[in-house]
Amino acid sequence: MRRRLRTITEVSSGQLHKVYNSFDIVGDIAIIKLPSNATEKEAQLVSKTIMNRHKNVKTVLLQTSPVMGELRLRRLIHLAGENRTITVHKEFGCLFKVDLAKCYFSPRLSHERKRIATLVNPNETIINMFAGVGCFSIIIARHSKAAKVVSIDVNPTAVQFMQENIMLNRVYNKVFPVIGDAKEVIGIQLKGKADRVLMPLPGKSLEYLPYAISALKASGGWIHYYGFEHATKIENPMEKVKFKIINALSALNINFEEPIVRIVRSTGPNWFQLAVDIHILFN
Template identity: 55%
Template sequence: MRVRLKEKLATSLTPDVLSRVYSSFDIVGDIAIIKAPDNPDSATAIAKQIMETHKKIRTVFSQTSPVEGNHRTRKLTLLAGQNTTLTKHKEAGCIFIVDVAKCYFSPRLSHEHLRVAQQISTKETVVNMFAGVGGFSVIIAKTSPQTRIYSIDINPIAHQFMTQNTQINGVENRVYPLLGDAKELVETQLQNTANRVLMPLPEKALQYLPTAVLALKKTGGWIHYYDFEHATSHENPVEKTQQKVTEKLGNLDIKHRFECCRIVRHTGPNWYQTVLDIQITS
């Protein structure tokens, strides 16, 4: 489908514009989000082409700001189709209702949702510190029927959709949506609780790492740590992330080892999103 779209757009766009549009192109439910060129006529033509190629898409938005603020949301401008930011997205056999203007949601995390879910053994307690509308939490609960997940988000609208998503996927008895700041909630309610902690908020990961350790059981456990890293062509972004995490945990006198560590995606020139699976051993 994507290849077909790229071929069609290639006939009307310069290679530069094509690569910008194409690399930013996301589909959430029946909504497509692109970084459109400034020229409004080209932007509308691209949007119409997308709707023609992908028959299930009913709306195309241009992303007109970076993902920003505490709630990690972005500004969207309608290019074509129905003017609604509410949609129903399917992933890994689960359904997610999401408002793409009011909450964070990225189909680019789908590989990570499943990768982490598949590591969970039969009966665990998980703390998801930055849960959004529940991507990791719902998929983990579905994949691992004896696992319980405390699922935190500071955005009241994301919390509301997360609650709804636990219900429509039938996991409301094992995913507990909590509204508030992850640090405050861990300190007041979730100390020494988890076998596993998820930290899918790269902007605050290093700052909140001691909180993730606090949420783990005293015997230790796993932290899935996401970060953004700058790296030149001579540097390894994963190693750079490992170095700063090692320094932070070393200062706290916490023993750890790294298991799977990888680049999740390229986020800009010389910028990467990385993930470290960290085993805390004491």
């Protein structure tokens, strides 16, 4: 009797596995993607199954568009549980409050955020050009001895949440939020100030690379560049992104060490997100 009830109210592990490929839990909200031909009934069954198996999940949202536009937002539809898009996510002892409908957030970058924090030297000044709700900046502030992390974002709602997160994580003496276009903010107030610059916006990294360079101190420093790259089976995405960066830096007549490239994750068939650590020397 009990078994029969299970088959009626839950989807099979096989079906759920397909959903799990594109399944994120942010705080107590699950975000799922379903095949475009999925019915409302199937969507409800998947939601119910997730809530049964993950007792901490209070809301299930369906993602119906890719992450898109300047603010890197996605369309979300409420499927089950509490009807809300705001949650608090915990990562490496830090708390991040976020409105998933109005700000970018991905739990898939957590290891990358921690990796960058481990590279930071004591007393560094860091500029995060695309800071969102402050994840990279706050992880760095809490897990390194950085002096300060100036954290820019063009989305006023993301900056509002960043301000809340700065209070939540008590890093108000280290993380300084700024609203605006990173290009303009650097041009007006941050030229020659940084030991390290973060560029966690793959779609704009190449265009904004000259501004990241202008933000570095005269003694040089590090740029953490993120890019998306398409690569067929016979191509190497790491070599492709390295080639682009070396070309861009050479055109600017900048002195640099060989960039260190790693694949952060695959973002689709033959698509990769890459992290490139660039040591700029200047002279």
